[in-house]
Amino acid sequence: MTAEHAPVPPPAAAARGPLAGLKVLELGQLIAGPFAGKTLGDFGADVIKIEPPGGGDPLRQWRLLHEGTSVWWQVQSRNKRSVVLDLRTEAGRADVRALAAECDVLIENFKPGTMEKWGLGPEVLGADNPGLILLRISGYGQTGPCRDLPGFAVVAEAMGGLRHLMGEPGRAPVRAGVSLGDTLAALHGVIGVLLALQARAASVSPEAPRGRGQVVDVALYEAVFNCMESLLPEFSAFGTVREPAGSALPGIAPSNVYRCADGQAVIGGNGDSIYRRLMAAIGRPDLAEAPDLASNAGRVARIDEIDAAITAWTVQRPVDEVVAVLQAVSVPAGRIYTVRDIAADPHYRARQMIERIVTADGLALDVPGIVPRLSATPGSIRTVAPTLGQHTDEVLRHRPR
Template sequence: MSDTATPSHSSDAARSRSPLAGLKVLELGQLIAGPFAGKTLGDFGAEVIKVEPPGTGDPLRQWRLLHDGTSVWWQVQSRNKKSVALDLRTEQGRADVRRLAAECDVLIENFKPGTMEKWGLGFDDLARDNPGLIMLRISGYGQTGPYRDLPGFAVVAEAMGGMRHLMGEPGRAPVRAGVSLGDTLAALHGVIGVLLALQARARTGRGQVVDVALFEAVFNCMESLLPEYSAFGAVREPAGSALPGIAPSNAYRCADGQVVIGGNGDSIYRRLMSAIGRADLAEAPDLASNAGRVARVDEIDAAITQWTVQRPVDAVVAALQAVQVPVGRIYTVRDIAADPHYRARQMIERIVTADGLALEVPGVVPKLGDTPGGLFRPAPRLGEHDGEGWTR
């Protein structure tokens, strides 16, 4: 952590200039998908009230590494939110949610389908008091269909959506990405849905349900997977670090680590081959286009590796950047924390948590030139805002 960094949260004035200032969001979800959507809306100025179970709170408070009993992950996922402790298993808790929902623009939930209806908190119930309500519902399989009642976590959604099959080395069991991509992809699709529904409400005055299934969010990012199968019966298989059908693009061993190189543009390929001393491959007529390079990809990858393996990562990166070939080291979080570009782009922010910990956290994405988001308040203590109403 930089000793020169200064703890910061943006001012209330900055929040009032954010694009979602004045938007009121009630977050009922737990763990990752629903709360990540709430975090994203909060980063851009929405007022987010997070409802948590009394006593324990969101289970994410206890996930992974803790400081003074609270996860540091919590400090990112729940920034820019308030916390209200309500027991939704009680009539009083549900009544409080109905009261809050009547005053809000957006409600986020990621319970098993049917749970909100069982509590008398379904969309039809809440829309009677608030016709403009937008309800973001995130679940494993969606609110309809034969699988709607099955429990669905990101691990299952990534498998069903086609992602897990492609992850890993050929002939070996699929691997996990290391983070819950299914949850995060669903949350981002949910945020898109909320913004679209707000646009529609501006015309019609009516809210609506935004129904996001984790597996569909994953499947939506699977590029040409389905049309290739539909047209040719082709089943894309895992290919490790390579990019099948596009060459050369791979990870390559160096003397002290690895780099990734994307040399698959026609002119980029020629510069790459010239830089590694393989003018013969640079000028070969059959390698002038991607189709020809794909046919000889093993030969090309071997030539690149022969060059990279004799050089340290820094030398490979410097040599290829000098000739405008896309190349990069494979970052650990230590590399990220030390990288000046991250800091220049304000992607590493230093905050002080509610318990006094100085902590570096990811900045706000995307970057808006005139109405940027920000870090407006630290993640709340459980029930810190009990009894408060909405505030502007």
């Protein structure tokens, strides 16, 4: 990259992120609540994470560890300050109430009723801080007949309709290897917080100088259900129960995973003009020009024939050749990436989607970059994940104990 084409670094204020000055208190553990806190922190919010004494957030011990701490922790808790408080004690709860009175946002993902049992419900916290936005993430939401049931992402993905569609027809459903329900709920929670901040800013008045806060109630199953596209209206209109379809995309053709000589490739040829280019590239002009295949509905009716034609071409070629030929004629195609492919991909690096940090215990570690990318006020990794209780004295030292 030449100097004249190098990106101009943002001014110092912008480098702090668009949420600089926002103070967030994170009480949640594991995935959904902390992922929401991570996302706000990535864009400049000051996130104070409350952890229980002893082991702290259980995520510190999940999956692969380095020097006794999960490397996952290094992603989930970057840009946060760790404060140890025992919420089972009145002293710990008093400190939380005092901190919440100074914060803009509080995040919790406990079972509904837990915060109220601790004397930390929205009525109590809102009395001390009317502008507080309380993000509450739970399996089934704060109301309804299922509110008191324990809820994990694995159950939410099933109740939300996703799990039924995952896998091969006639076989038991499979799960994605990550907790999609938690992450989807966290992202919906972040959207809710940003909307509530906008509403709070619009409600500023002499009686409410900081504006009015509110509760953002996110249920894991609802976050999953919100992403289920045409599932419900198709059932409502036609009585159609959508079934699993393996690697294909039902009702949209052709879009599938195709065998190659040395692996598999994903090909999406489901636009009308894209389909014609795809058929020309694989040497099937007859299928490209067939009148009944000019639109998606006709292709869906003959999808087995189309998939067989594509497979007959791909199976004779290595993945790299298949992808190169199709990309050259603007047909979306790609290999099935493992993390090894991701780590080696120059596009990831060019987009700064892989960043190198050095953890508190000295490990040089590649971690995911910041999403989304903002041109003027980008997010950043300002601090690495904290050790347990690293900031307890810093945060509480000016407060009577």
